[in-house]
Amino acid sequence: MYNILIxxxxxxxxRGLANLLESSGLNIQNLYTANNGYEALDYLKMETIDLLITDxxxxxxxxxxxxxxxxxIKPWVQVIVISAHETFQYAQLAxxxxxxxYLIKPINSEQLLNSVRHVLLHMDRPVQDQKELISDLREHFRMDQPIPQRMEVLNRLVTEPFTEDRYAEVIKLEQxxxxxxxxxxxxxVKIRLDLDATARxxxxxxxxxxxxQYAVLNIVNELLDKEWDHQSFYSSGQEVSIIAQWDEARYGDSSIDKINQLEMIGRSLHFNVHKFLGFQSTVGISQILKGREFLPELHNQVNKAIVWNKEHKDHHVFYFGDFKWGLFTEDPTEExxxxxxxxxxxRAHEYIHSNYAQKGLTLNEVAQKNHVSPNYLSYLFKKNTxxxxxxxxxxxxxxxxKRLIQNTDLRRYEISEKVGYExxxxxxxxxxxxxxxxPSEMKK
Incomplete structure (x- = not known):
């Protein structure tokens, strides 16, 4: 049974879309409707939403x-976009x-239902028992393994210093x-599989x-597909690494927060590896740096980020920039x-207390004021409080x-305004x- 937010x-x-889906015979448990993005965010934060259909x-x-x-909030939420504008830029961004x-208004009923069916069917893929999974992979999965030399070159690029003396050699190897x-x-981004067999x-x-490891590589390539300019490859041991890159034009597009998007990908990778393979993983994410000579530094950052799983075993996606490395001359203690x-x-407490009544307050805003990622702030806040x-x-x-209802004569719409609702x-x-x-029952 699925929960859908329109x-x-x-x-x-x-209402029309809700009626159409209610009478479709699809396996729907709850249908929620919202008339603006802020209402929708409340549902996403409070309910288990599987599919978001948004204008x-x-x-x-x-x-x-x-x-x-x-x-x-939930990187695995599936999304269908509807629009009155057949604009390539919007479609590409979505x-x-x-x-x-990406559906164009006026919505064709059968087209929408087919799209929803397709999304729900994709979500229905069963999770196998790990023994069954390994057995099926052994029996049926014939791999076209990535070319070993290509893997070796990529690993050299992220571990060996890039100097002017090596420039011609490196370019030749890449070509x-x-x-x-x-x-x-x-x-x-680096994914480290937890294949501790003794625990299972x-x-x-x-x-x-x-x-x-090859199955993880396929999950990576399916998630990133053609929308991300990337190179994915095996690293040492039980790891898969990804180099993401942007040209000047795409990096200059301010419509997407690149770090939030990398974290979204990291959380989606962790979720999908666990969902489809049944194994836990830890994901490390580097900062974004300009210049290929910094690839070894980025590789060092993802390795440092992953190490934090030892301190936070119940957390699985770590961004290097969340930790204030510069504050310590040596490895920080637990204290x-x-x-x-x-x-x-x-600081998050203080900011929320000062701004909770602000319309449109988002997790992203609270995180930015604290100079940490939304993912890490959410984790820390829940763990500490x-x-x-x-x-x-x-x-x-x-x-x-409640205080305003019991102690003032303010109307419902006035109270709504004062506590931050649209x-x-x-x-x-x-x-x-x-x-x-x-509210009216409480007033009585």
Whole structure:
């Protein structure tokens, strides 16, 4: 059973699409509708949403911005975009952010249903038992292994210093192995598989490990596809590395936060490796640097980021820039790390308390003010306080709205405004979900 969220600033369209899906016979548990991006974000933060269907132009927050926020919160959410404009730029941006389809208004009913069926079918792929998975890979999976020489060259590029003396040699090696690293902006992502067989009772020999490593490589290439200019390759042991690159034009496109997008990819990779292969993994993400001579530095950064899994075993995606390496002349102690993390959460608390009533407050904004990624802030906040960051925002909003209802004569729409909601109707839905009664019932 699936939960679907429909977002359009025209209520009639929302209702029409909801009615169409309700009568479709599809395996739908709950259908939610929202009339702007901020309402949609509340549903994404509070409910288990499997599929987001969103209009692209909605006033205060566009469908593109909503997709960006949705993918930060839950990178595995599937998205179908609908638009009144057959604009290549919008379509390209939506697909680059992971939209499964881009439909033009007026919506053809059968076309929408086919698109939804296709997305849900893709999500229905069963997760196998690990022993079954290894057995099936051994029996049926005939690999066209990546060319060993190409893997070797890529590993040399990220581990050996790039000097002027080696320039001609490196270019020749790249051309001979169809490797294109023009940049000039680069980042790295590394996935380290956890194939500890003793914990699972499944014997995984070197050949099976290579099969799984190849399966991860396929997941990487399917997720990144043609929208990402990248090179993916085996690293040492149980690892797969990715070099992402941008030219001046794509890097200069400010419509996408590149680090958030890299983290989105990292979380999606971790999710899909676990979903389809049944194994845990740890993902390290580097900063973005300009110049191919910094590839060894980026490789060093992803390795350092992955090491933090030892300190945070319940967390799996780490961005190098989240850790203040410059504060320490040597490896930080556990006390150093705890103090740094406590300070991040403390500052987030302060910012939320000062700004929870702000319309359009997002996790991304709170993270930016703390100079950390949304992914890491969410993890730290929940670990330190026991409550999800956005649940905490809603708690503050609800407690303040309760106080205003009980102690003032303000109308519902005035209270809604004061605690940061776009519409009184949406405020009432959140209020009833939180307290179990409506604002008017509490007033009585």
């Amino acid at each position: 977002v359009d600033d025209e209520p009639l369209i929302c 692209i132009q909605m006033g205060a927050m566009s469908g593109i911005e909503l997709m960006q926020q949705a993918k930060i 697909i680059r952010l992971g939209a499964r389809d 001979a192995n169809d490797i294109r690293l023009n940049g000039p902006y680069f980042a790295m 009772g499944t014997v995984i020999d070197a050949k099976d490990a290579r099969l799984l 150093d790390l705890a103090a740094q993390n406590n300070l991040i959460v403390e 026991g409550i999800n960051l956005w649940e905490y925002v809603i708690k503050l909003r609800m407690e303040e709205s 519409s009184p109707e949406h405020f009432s839905k959140i209020f009833k979900k939180y307290f179990g009664i409506s």
